[in-house]
Amino acid sequence: MTAAGRRTTARTQTLAVGALAVALITGLAGCSGSDEDAPAKGASGAKKGQAAAPQNAVRLIGDGSTAFTGAQPHQPTWERLKPGQKPPQFVVFSWDGAGEDSQKLFSHFRKVGKKYDAKMTYFLSGVYLLPEEKRKLYNPPQHAAGRSDIGFNDTEGIRATVRELRGAWQEGSEVGTHFNGHFCGKESGVGNWSVEDWKSEILQAKSFVKNWKTNAGLTAEQPLPFDYDKELIGARTPCLEGRKNFVRAAAQMGFRYDTSGVNDHIWPKKDQGLWDLSMQLVPVPGRAFQTLAMDYNFLVNQSGTTQGDPSMHEFWGNQMRDGLVQAFNRSYHGNRAPLIIGNHFESWNGGTYMRAIEQTIATVCVQKDVECVSFRQLADWLDAQDPAVLAKLRTLKVGEAPKGGWATFLAPQPATPSKPAVEQPEQS
Numbered sequence: 001m002t003a004a005g006r007r008t009t010a011r012t013q014t015l016a017v018g019a020l021a022v023a024l025i026t027g028l029a030g031c032s033g034s035d036e037d038a039p040a041k042g043a044s045g046a047k048k049g050q051a052a053a054p055q056n057a058v059r060l061i062g063d064g065s066t067a068f069t070g071a072q073p074h075q076p077t078w079e080r081l082k083p084g085q086k087p088p089q090f091v092v093f094s095w096d097g098a099g100e101d102s103q104k105l106f107s108h109f110r111k112v113g114k115k116y117d118a119k120m121t122y123f124l125s126g127v128y129l130l131p132e133e134k135r136k137l138y139n140p141p142q143h144a145a146g147r148s149d150i151g152f153n154d155t156e157g158i159r160a161t162v163r164e165l166r167g168a169w170q171e172g173s174e175v176g177t178h179f180n181g182h183f184c185g186k187e188s189g190v191g192n193w194s195v196e197d198w199k200s201e202i203l204q205a206k207s208f209v210k211n212w213k214t215n216a217g218l219t220a221e222q223p224l225p226f227d228y229d230k231e232l233i234g235a236r237t238p239c240l241e242g243r244k245n246f247v248r249a250a251a252q253m254g255f256r257y258d259t260s261g262v263n264d265h266i267w268p269k270k271d272q273g274l275w276d277l278s279m280q281l282v283p284v285p286g287r288a289f290q291t292l293a294m295d296y297n298f299l300v301n302q303s304g305t306t307q308g309d310p311s312m313h314e315f316w317g318n319q320m321r322d323g324l325v326q327a328f329n330r331s332y333h334g335n336r337a338p339l340i341i342g343n344h345f346e347s348w349n350g351g352t353y354m355r356a357i358e359q360t361i362a363t364v365c366v367q368k369d370v371e372c373v374s375f376r377q378l379a380d381w382l383d384a385q386d387p388a389v390l391a392k393l394r395t396l397k398v399g400e401a402p403k404g405g406w407a408t409f410l411a412p413q414p415a416t417p418s419k420p421a422v423e424q425p426e427q428s
Helices: 003-019 105-115 132-137 155-170 195-210 212-216 243-252 295-302 310-332 348-364 375-384 387-393
Strands: 046-048 059-061 066-068 076-078 089-097 121-124 174-177 274-276 279-283 290-292 339-344 370-373
Touching: 076 375, 089 105, 089 310, 089 348, 089 375, 105 155, 105 348, 121 155, 132 212, 155 174, 155 212, 174 195, 174 375, 195 212, 195 243, 243 274, 274 375, 279 310, 279 339, 290 295, 295 310, 295 339, 295 348, 310 339, 310 348, 339 348, 348 370, 370 375
Parallel strands: 089 121, 089 339, 089 370, 121 174
Antiparallel strands: 046 076, 059 066, 279 290
């Protein structure tokens, strides 16, 4: 069996076990090119610049697996909202695991992103840059060396994954981390990890990115065009488990955001210094509950298996697409809270969820005032805003439009008049 096949089998086995314990409302999170430049589009409330790296700026790092190549291209330069200005509608499409295998979904969605000017976040699993024969280099917390619930990779898989990561970054998208061995569950999952365990896992995820040339023997390949110690600022934990101690570790290691929790669809706030950009609950059309905005969670509530009834595939995909678009519309016409969507490069139920995501991108990313961005870009926008304005945005409930309109809701607040000075009597 190929490395790609082993990864798919391992994820399918994890899915089959996890589905039994998944609640209908939230559930667990799923388990799981060319290097052309793309133009950036203009945005309401923002000035977007394109910072291309100088040709002579390349500086290899370590064994040459990564390199400093200057500022990342196609990054927005955000401005503070002006008084009374309506916020943009942000949408983040993100991918857990993010490796290129025989399905070629990574390269496909890079093309989709370029077509609709959608920057995305790719959460790389570090073991996808580690060959099977070097698996003992991975020492997972609370597990034996060389253990991984999603397997490892082979040379060609590593070559293909690096190619897609390189191109995605050059197009303006973000490379985050989904860590390494993807251990889930009460008995042996990441929910049992300490702060120090998480620090070890993060350092190892970085190491596999910074040393893939040596580990895979691909010394003639081009480097990844970024310094991963600086590029890596956020993550999503396996199955959304272990968030409490991960956030503590991440805050100490300079991360800027986490997207491992479960939130209502409202404006985010910070948790221990990190932006809490957690997964959100979205409608399931035709059902009386909501689920997480992720392919895996729709699957669990539809078929409970990756190989469900083929006659239902189209319906299930349409249901996911329509649920995501409904969530988008209630925010777009309501509180304008960013919409966070998570996915996996998988062909579950005949690939219907990949079709649903592509149709969602094509529907929402082309609309006025909509910004399909990476988590890094969203965090940059949030950091650029007046904290008092963000606090006011957080008072809006799910889908709630401001009474009196945005011009009134975000109008400048009158200055509080100072009390007149009390005239002191003259001393005789």
